[in-house]
Amino acid sequence: MQEILKQYESVNEADVKNWFEVGNVSDFPENSGACIKYKSKQIAVYNFTRTAKWYACQNLCPHKMEMVLSLGMIGDKGGIPKVACPMHKKNFSLEDGSNLAGEDLKIATYPVKIKNGIVYIGFSD
């Protein structure tokens, strides 16, 4: 299980080597999440239609190691965009991947780019 977790490390936009095309904007539900596959990784992609922003993070919840974060409900906590894991409602910031209750859990985040209606996720591998 730990090996699975190790695959996921946050990527800064400056370090992106590969903008990977994952689908049309319309493939992603509004104000919600969906999951995409990149190599052996599962990445949750969120379309915040209300703020016209996109976020991506690992689909794996580090709490109980389940591939579920894309199914979580999204929203904000004091203005910070977040996802709530569907399993135990752990809240993660989609800006920096930190746990919003201050617990020692962190998820990897990835940059998202929209160009001509196509969604791209930035990877460094």
Add this chain to the structure above:
Amino acid sequence: MQNIVVIGNGMVGYKFCEKFVSHSNKKNFKLTVFGEEPRPAYDRVHLSEFFENQDAKALEMASAEWYTENGIELIVGERVTDIHRPSKTITTASDLKLSYDYLVLATGSSAFVPPIKGVEKEGVFVYRTIEDLEGMLAYAAKLKASNPNAKAAVLGGGLLGLEAGKAVMDMGLEPHIVEFAPKLMPRQLDSRSSQVLQLKLESIGLNIHLSKATNQILGNGAITGMEFGEDDVLDVEMLVISAGIRPRDELAKTCNLEMGVRGGIIVNNKMQTSDDRIYAIGEIALYNQMIYGLVAPGYEMAGVAVDQILGKPERLMADDIDMSTKLKLIGVDVASFGEPFMPASKGHSVIFEDKTKHLYKRINVSHDGKTLLGGILVGDASDYNMLHQVYLNGMAIPKNPAELILPASEGGKSFGSVMDLPDTAQVCSCESISKGDICCSITENGSNNLGDVVAKTKATTGCGGCKPMVVDLVNGTLKSLGKEVKETVCEHFNFNRQELYDLIKINKVADYDEAINLFGEGHGCEVCKPILASIFATITMETANRQPTIQDTNDRFLANIQRNGTYSVVPRVAGGEITPDQLITIGVVAKKFDLYTKITGGQRIDLFGAQIHELPLIWKELIDAGFESGHAYGKSLRTVKSCVGSTWCRYGMHESVTFAIEIENRYRGLRSPHKLKGGVSGCIRECAEARGKDFGLIAVEGGWNLYVCGNGGATPKHAVLFAEQLDDEMAIKYLDRFLMYYIRTAGPLVRTAPWLDKLEGGIEYLKQVVIEDSLGIAEELELEMQGLVNKYECEWKQAIENPEMMKRFKHFVNSDDTDDNLVFVPMRDQKMPKAWV
């Protein structure tokens, strides 16, 4: 009647008008206000919000009508050019003349433009007024049309400069901040906190250049870059100057008022200038050798000036002006209070820094460790209000001062309660409202909630930073009076579930987005979304398919998520009655999809281990065999459990299975504040355990006894007897009324038993409402329930017949692969998910 003329209609000039209007002595004065800008005063502090909606009206402090209604003559777009002190008159640019008895100067400040070569070039802006912003927007749009990657710089890394940086970023330009000092926000932050702020801002895309002195602005006509040193050039196509402010004191020069050497009009603690008929307030007033660029001292000055002129001479400006401030800069909390930079000779500092989380907290404590002298917070300023109060009121601090700022996991404690503050503690500094003012508003002036208190005291209406404290004070005071404190659903809606239910119903709100736009703020969360989903469902009986993304995960996929992220499937088996053919179908489906199978506590069969993409395939087969959704995933009616009853049982009094099926089919799909369970027993032996349910019927001589508000689970509770010897029709009538009343009034995730506990008057009151119709709503409740019953449809059937709805039952958007991380292990001839590590 005496004439007061105010020159300047900015935030402080407006505050003067507001204080004037609420003054008891205003009838003896006529107030005339001149504004140079083309519109009434607006909220300059939140100027960068103009980019979000470009709605200048939304920023207005008050509409033009407000001035008229209050008898104030507001003349905008008119500049006053001269003051003639001997004749006490003023002249405007269009040669209007007006005499005054009292003159108030509130001309504010203008942006300071440093004398840099090339500063006049096209594309160079200052950041001060809505007109400045409109100019920037138009220019940015033009730039982006020819170069989508255009860069813009902001000269100045202070508070306003960073705000301008956000504005530039929102315009879609690559933002660069250029600061002369070696750190950001040099006036408010020490170097370490400044570095933390810098890291955070860089992480969200701001490029920061420190220790840069700009030699000249490059470009032929329009700006193309900034030159710092010989080979040190930054290519930018737009520049916003935010390098400080200069008081707009030119009028004072026309009439020889006493001025400071570096500008500003000297005032005393009555806000009087060297001419006792002329007052100066806000950023033009030089008080104690200082210009105060914050809005709170400006508001205080406006209040003092009004009291001095209208007759309350004892009100004076304080000698020490608190420059504490808390703000959100581009989403980052920044606060400083008291003495942020304290020399070691005065005390010790306690510093907590975590660069990985972009957090910095510093407090300065006196040498004896007893008094808080000041501090700085970056990244998380949630402790600001309390720390600020401790500082202002000289309150005692813990023996180990670090507890004040350490995170809870590191031994920090939430410190004190707002109720412990002295009554004199100033809670809202923008409006000078003390704790005593807020509490009195409730205890003596009849306020009953936060809204009343805000309306009466104006607390929170300035910067809004004190809102959490005011909320706590209002709740604490109401509680101390034994009054009910309103529980709101979450930070996004300041209403409880019942109020939201009414608001949505009365206003015929169409969907979640409309609800949050109309009655909420922010963008929702996992608490309010399912609550509203449930409310919509119980008003219109819409299924979870209409707004799938506001549903909890279970409702969104119409199945129960299990430990490893797979789902379980439960078809409805009303009353627990099932035919052999139906059993065979379930067996065949379970085998085909390799599902773990178990009988549930509600007399039905649960099939575990289905992946998202398998759910529709499974349901296609179940629906073809006549099954429908069991709603085991919803906060909705689950099952009506039954014993076999008089059709087979030798003790049975009535047909409990028949009645259980009728009731379950009546309320199937009904969503409610929490799950709902029912039971029907054929005699008093109670084999269906009906008294452990939200509603239960037990057959007795002459009909059914109805019990309500029981549950099993963690805090078991027996349902209590509600009515006796009912026939089928009356039982359903009462059930309709009871359930609908519960659905309307219960809090979120409150089952019937705790709901009844909280219901004032308890079971007797409930009987009055449901049986005796004391509220006159019984018929309405029945009609509503019948409407919901009529609109029922199986949401699984609806989903598999609609290709658009089917799109969500897929693991990956970009691949037909399935989740390859699932691992199952065998267990007693079936399977289970591999255990967690």
